Amino acid sequence: MSIWEYANPVKFMRTSGAVLPWTVAGAAVCTVTGLVWGFLTPEDYRQGSTVKIVFLHVPAAMMAINIWVMMLVASLIWLIRRHHVSALAAKAAAPIGAVMTVIGLITGAVWGQPMWGTWWEWDPRLTSFLILLLFYIGYIALWSAVEDPDSAADLTGVLCLVGSVFALLSRYAVFFWNQGLHQGASLSVQSGERMSAVYRYPLYLTMLGFGLMFLSLMLVRTRTEIRRRRLAALQAREMRA
Amino acid sequence: MIALLRRDLRLAVRAGGGFGLGVAFFLILCALVPFGVGPDTSALQPIAAGILWLGALLACLLSLDRIFALDHEDGSLDLLATSPLPLEGAVAVKALAHWITTGLPLIVAAPLFGILLHLPAAAIPALLMSLLLGTPALSMLGAFGAAVTVGLRRGGLLLSLLVLPLYIPTLIFGTEMIRRGQDGGDTMPPLLFLAGITAGTLAVIPFAAAAALRVNLR
Amino acid sequence: MIELGKYAGAVMGAYGLSLALLGGLIWQTLVANARARRDLERQENRG
Numbered sequence: 001m002s003i004w005e006y007a008n009p010v011k012f013m014r015t016s017g018a019v020l021p022w023t024v025a026g027a028a029v030c031t032v033t034g035l036v037w038g039f040l041t042p043e044d045y046r047q048g049s050t051v052k053i054v055f056l057h058v059p060a061a062m063m064a065i066n067i068w069v070m071m072l073v074a075s076l077i078w079l080i081r082r083h084h085v086s087a088l089a090a091k092a093a094a095p096i097g098a099v100m101t102v103i104g105l106i107t108g109a110v111w112g113q114p115m116w117g118t119w120w121e122w123d124p125r126l127t128s129f130l131i132l133l134l135f136y137i138g139y140i141a142l143w144s145a146v147e148d149p150d151s152a153a154d155l156t157g158v159l160c161l162v163g164s165v166f167a168l169l170s171r172y173a174v175f176f177w178n179q180g181l182h183q184g185a186s187l188s189v190q191s192g193e194r195m196s197a198v199y200r201y202p203l204y205l206t207m208l209g210f211g212l213m214f215l216s217l218m219l220v221r222t223r224t225e226i227r228r229r230r231l232a233a234l235q236a237r238e239m240r241a
Numbered sequence: 242m243i244a245l246l247r248r249d250l251r252l253a254v255r256a257g258g259g260f261g262l263g264v265a266f267f268l269i270l271c272a273l274v275p276f277g278v279g280p281d282t283s284a285l286q287p288i289a290a291g292i293l294w295l296g297a298l299l300a301c302l303l304s305l306d307r308i309f310a311l312d313h314e315d316g317s318l319d320l321l322a323t324s325p326l327p328l329e330g331a332v333a334v335k336a337l338a339h340w341i342t343t344g345l346p347l348i349v350a351a352p353l354f355g356i357l358l359h360l361p362a363a364a365i366p367a368l369l370m371s372l373l374l375g376t377p378a379l380s381m382l383g384a385f386g387a388a389v390t391v392g393l394r395r396g397g398l399l400l401s402l403l404v405l406p407l408y409i410p411t412l413i414f415g416t417e418m419i420r421r422g423q424d425g426g427d428t429m430p431p432l433l434f435l436a437g438i439t440a441g442t443l444a445v446i447p448f449a450a451a452a453a454l455r456v457n458l459r
Numbered sequence: 460m461i462e463l464g465k466y467a468g469a470v471m472g473a474y475g476l477s478l479a480l481l482g483g484l485i486w487q488t489l490v491a492n493a494r495a496r497r498d499l500e501r502q503e504n505r506g
Contacts, residue, residue, distance in 0.1 A: 039474075050466045053473045060477070099484045103477045110473040114466050134406040138399075142389065145399050154456040155389050159403065162385060162449050166407045169438065173410040176434070177417060217485065220492050227495035234502045 009226050012085050016219045023216040030209030037202040053111045055203055059210035061104035064132060067097035067214060071139075072164050075157035085222065087153035088229070090160065091143050092221030096214055098136040105129055128171040135163045149229065242326060242334050249338035252311075263300040263343040264350050270296040271354040282359045289358035290368070290419035296354070297347050297372060298379065298408055302401055304343050305383040308335050309391045309454070318391075322458050328451040333443075336377075336384035336450075344376035360423070367422025371415040371435060378439040381446045382407045388450040392457045410438055 038055030074090035077083055108126060109119045120126070142159055146152035274292050278284050312318040321331045351372055352365050360368065386404035390396035418431035 035474075049470050052470050056473060056477045095487075096484065099480055103480055106476050106480075107473045110469050110476070114469050131406060131409055138403045138406060141399055141402055145390075145393050145395070151456050151459065155453055158449050158453050158456075159389060162407070162446070165445075166410065169410045170406075170413075173413040173434070176431075177413045213481075217488050220488050224488070224492040224495045227492075227499045231495065231499045231502055234499075238502075 009085055009230075013223060013226060016223060020216060020219055023212050023219065027209055027212035027216050030205050031213055032209075034202050034204075034206030034209050038199075038206060041198055041202060047115060050111055050114055051199065053107050054199065055206045057104060057107040057111060058203060059207045060100045060107065061129070062207060063210050063214055064097055064101040064104050064129065066211075067093050067100060068132065068135070068164070068167070070218075071097065072160055075160040078153055079157045079161075084153075084229070085226070087157065088225040089218060089222045090156070091153070092225055093214075093218050094136060094140050094143065096217050096221070098133065098140060100210075100214075101129055101133045101136060105133065124171075124174045124177075127174045127177075128167075131170045131174070132167055135167050139163065149232075242330060245321075245326070245331060245334050246338055249335060250341060253307075253338065253342040261346065263304055264346045266303055267296045267300045267347055267350060267354060270299065271357050274358065285359045286361070286423075289355060289360040290364070290416045290423065292358055293351060293355060293360070293368065293419070294371075294375075294412055294415045297344075297351070297376060298405070298412060300347060301343055301376065301379045301383060302404065304339065305387050305404065306390070306397050306400055308339050308384050308387040310387070310396075313391050313457075318454070319458060322454070328454055329447040332384055332388065332450045332454065333381075333447045336380045336447075339384065340377050340380035344372075344380055347376065348372045360419075363425065364419050364423040367419050367428050370428070370432060371418040374432065374435045374439055375411045375415045378411050378435075378442045379408060381439075381442045385446050385450040385453065388453040388457070391454065411435065414438065 035055055039052055041052065043049050043051065071090045071093050074086045074093070078087035078090065105126070108129075112121060113119050139156055139159060142156050143152055146155055271292065274288075275285060278288065309318060312321065322328055324331075348369060351368055355365060355368055383404055386400050386407070389403060390400045393399060414431040414435045418428050418435065420426075421428045421431065
């Protein structure tokens with residue numbers, strides 16, 4: 001029994017079909033309770049009710065980065081071991097990552113308007129998210145531009161590797177370029193200054209919910225891609241016959 | 242390798258090869274900017290470094306699709322792939338040829354255009370150094386983008402979408418260096434970053450670009 | 460209804476936009492999956 005068995009599309013379809021109801025239920029429960037609980041939290045004495053945006057902003061931003069990392073790992077697995085499911089999972093994850101990035105940016109802008117007095121500030125964190133969005137768009141565009149599916153998987157895999165290096169490089173270059181308004185990490189383990197527990201627990205719940213939501217969406221989209229691929233294979237076989 | 246370099250250079254300089262178009266584009270951009278923001282020194286001087294670097298970026302982008310597209314069309318790219326010269330080496334040589342035909346003229350012309358944009362004379366050395374160190378990375382990354390999009394219809398637009406985000410670090414450090422040169426600041430840190438990025442891309446990108454080319458030639 | 464104070468517009472806007480985006484993504488995912496499943500079944504039943 002090895003993890004690579006899941007690279008077999010049939011096995012993947014069976015397992016993911018069995019797992020999906022649980023992840024969907026978990027995602028729905030965690031996200032909805034987390035958001036409702038977050039919505040009912042008391043107002044922060046400085047930020048007023050805008051503090052409630054954190055329950056969307058932080059999980060979305062976290063997922064935006066994690067999804068890119070997941071795509072990087074999946075691309076590496078595809079390039080090294082040629083498992084088709086891995087390449088398709090990377091393709092399936094990209095639009096979700098792009099949407100998460102957009103949510104992070106929009107909620108940030110809406111939050112920044114009353115707090116910093118501006119919708120957009122060329123602050124390092126915001127700027128690196130914008131750059132991340134550009135990389136997501138390029139990746140998705142390349143997938144849709146290449147017709148042969150295996151070539152598309154190879155090219156996007158290489159692009160994901162190079163893009164990861166440059167996304168990281170841009171992140172540090174941006175710090176060099178402008179120091180920002182954005183507060184540091186709100187949830188670091190060591191630092192003394194943390195969010196109070198009232199906000200922290202619903203936040204953990206929405207983060208878990210967003211993670212499960214990504215997992216469910218990614219599984220469904222990968223299943224879609226596998227079906228499409230199988231349909232194309234069947235049609236090709238029919239054409240030959 | 243030398244033969245390949247000479248062939249590429251000859252093709253670029255020949256009529257219709259597009260040599261000099263990049264510089265002409267650069268000139269037009271620098272001439273148009275004052276119409277957009279007004280002719281005052283106070284308006285032009287702060288943005289001169291950014292305009293010069295953006296102009297270099299876009300001029301470089303214009304000629305990128307020529308790196309591999311023509312050779313792909315007439316089949317000489319397949320010959321290159323099967324020749325004893327490793328494809329990585331061929332990519333590096335072609336990127337070098339691109340740099341000599343577009344990057345180098347830009348560097349020569351840049352001080353002149355800097356004057357057009359009221360860039361102070363004190364910043365000219367920083368401008369030259371930043372372009373000298375930065376543009377090879379632009380050509381190399383461009384060769385990667387060209388390799389990824391070589392067989393595609395409508396590859397040009399996708400090429401710019403893929404390549405421009407990769408140019409961000411170079412752009413940041415390049416303009417920062419000129420700005421520091423302008424203000425009399427310490428140009429060494431951005432210079433080192435710029436050199437590091439260029440050295441890194443020179444070392445790594447040929448392999449990525451060659452891998453992409455092999456996929457597209459399959 | 461919970462009182463949102465003077466930032467009600469910002470909070471509701473952020474939630475509304477984000478949930479609309481997420482809803483759109485989920486809807487698109489489900490529609491694409493249903494179509495792929497239907498097409499595949501049709502093809503398999505035919506051949």
